[in-house]
Amino acid sequence: xxxxxxxxxxxxxxxxxxxxxxxxxxxxxxxxxxxxxxxxxxxxxxxxxxxxxxxxxxxxxxxxxxxxxxxxxxxxxxxxxxxxxxxxxxxxxxxxxxxxxxxxxxxxxxxxxxxxxxxxxxxxxxxxxxxxxxxxxxxxxxxxxxxxxxxxxxxxxxxxxxxxxxxxxxxxxxxxxxxxxxxxxxxxxxxxxxxxxxxxxxxxxxxxxxxxxxxxxxxxxxxxxxxxxxxxxxxxxxxxxxxxxxxxxxxxxxxxxxxxxxxxxxxxxxxxxxxxxxxxxxxxxxxxxxxxxxx
DNA sequence: GCGTCCAGGTCTACC
DNA sequence: GGTAGACCTGGACGC
Numbered sequence: 001x002x003x004x005x006x007x008x009x010x011x012x013x014x015x016x017x018x019x020x021x022x023x024x025x026x027x028x029x030x031x032x033x034x035x036x037x038x039x040x041x042x043x044x045x046x047x048x049x050x051x052x053x054x055x056x057x058x059x060x061x062x063x064x065x066x067x068x069x070x071x072x073x074x075x076x077x078x079x080x081x082x083x084x085x086x087x088x089x090x091x092x093x094x095x096x097x098x099x100x101x102x103x104x105x106x107x108x109x110x111x112x113x114x115x116x117x118x119x120x121x122x123x124x125x126x127x128x129x130x131x132x133x134x135x136x137x138x139x140x141x142x143x144x145x146x147x148x149x150x151x152x153x154x155x156x157x158x159x160x161x162x163x164x165x166x167x168x169x170x171x172x173x174x175x176x177x178x179x180x181x182x183x184x185x186x187x188x189x190x191x192x193x194x195x196x197x198x199x200x201x202x203x204x205x206x207x208x209x210x211x212x213x214x215x216x217x218x219x220x221x222x223x224x225x226x227x228x229x230x231x232x233x234x235x236x237x238x239x240x241x242x243x244x245x246x247x248x249x250x251x252x253x254x255x256x257x258x259x260x261x262x263x264x265x266x267x268x269x270x271x272x273x274x275x276x277x278x279x280x281x282x283x284x285x286x287x288x289x290x291x292x293x294x295x
Numbered sequence: 296g297c298g299t300c301c302a303g304g305t306c307t308a309c310c
Numbered sequence: 311g312g313t314a315g316a317c318c319t320g321g322a323c324g325c
Contacts, residue, residue: 023303132304137319181318182305225305245303 003066006058009086012094014110014264015057018084020290024115026139027126028146028292043079043118043195044151044159045072053079068153079118088113088237093277097284102270106284109291114283116235120201121194123235128183128190128223130245137179144178147227162229166191186223204236211240211276230279239279242267251286 005038009015019025019039025032029042029052038056042139051068053076064080066073081087094107106112117123129141149165150158166187174184193199199221211233218229230241242248244264252267271278271285 003308110325127303130303132302132317133319134302136302136321138303140320158311179319182316183318186305223305227304231303246301247303249303 005064005073006079007062007064007080007086009061011060011217012090012107012110013084013086013113015055015062015084017109017111017291018113019115021111023115023130023135023138024117024126026135027142027231028139029150029158030115040084042150042153042157042159043071043076044162045075047072048151050151050153050159051076052153052155052156053080055084067155067157075142083116083118084115085116085237091222093239093274093280096274096277097281103281103285107287111291112280112284114234114280117160119160120236121163124190124201124218124221124224124232125160125166125187127181127228127231127235128186131183131208131223131225131228141178141180141183148173148177155202163191163194164171167195175176183223186221189222204232211238214238215241234279234283238276239281239291240276241279242271248286250281255286 016037019032024030025039030041032038033040035058038054040052040054042050042052044050044253047070049068049070050200051066051071053067054065056063062080062084064077067143068074078259090112093112097103097106117126126142129138145161145166146158149161149169151162151165152158171185171188174187178184178187180187181273190199194201198204204214213231215229218224218232219226226241227243228247230243231238234243244267249261249264249267251269253261256270257266266280271282274281
């Protein structure tokens, strides 16, 4: 049985720019139907109910088609607000970038919201999956996690695995089945910490710590270095760090340094004027052309 | 077919 | 605090 609900969106919200803002829409249990611009995700609630939903733009609101009936509808709507960052204020960022000719498109397009997962745990695991490998391998590892350990809905769709599910298998499982390589013990340790209550990544969403201190906390997780911590901080709504990786650096060299390599300090200096928004500024700047012909 | 390189890095040991 | 070397995987590339 299918249910449809609608969710109001703010005037400066762009569904397509949010969904396509970075690669997360490509990682299970997300799936993007680019032809019809429908984003699907397999939601799960703490009671274990699993429900796929399809989200699409309905002009000033979102249309959400629920394909399961058992899921907690209130929680699901909270999750949708969270993953699409509907309540995130970007006015200050837009004011800053409007003053830059090459970045004025961001406010005009209502861009800058980065799609995220319903839980910080899921974003943390996915971020570790992006380190030191190709995007194809990242997708493969995430898909293997979902297929092997994700709770299954009545229709056969699988949610992202819970910390408990990931903690129930040995490190060797991540190596042999997930193909996570050297990351395997990191996943086993992280899952055990979260499942046992020793670590609660969801607390980072509302932490009072300054970003530099929170970054130190995040880096205590094995497998998380500067890039991964700063990438996760962006998904927590903190954009002080650039989250430089080889892709972002190469894009900067092409766009702003005549295709020549340069130091990270030079990249930092380039975006310094955006202050605590510089991480979002570089990301929007480097991904501007992603939207050519896509929207 | 085989070897090498490298991609949306991080950890550890050592200085 | 800075640096070198090791670490998994799998696709691309050259031979």
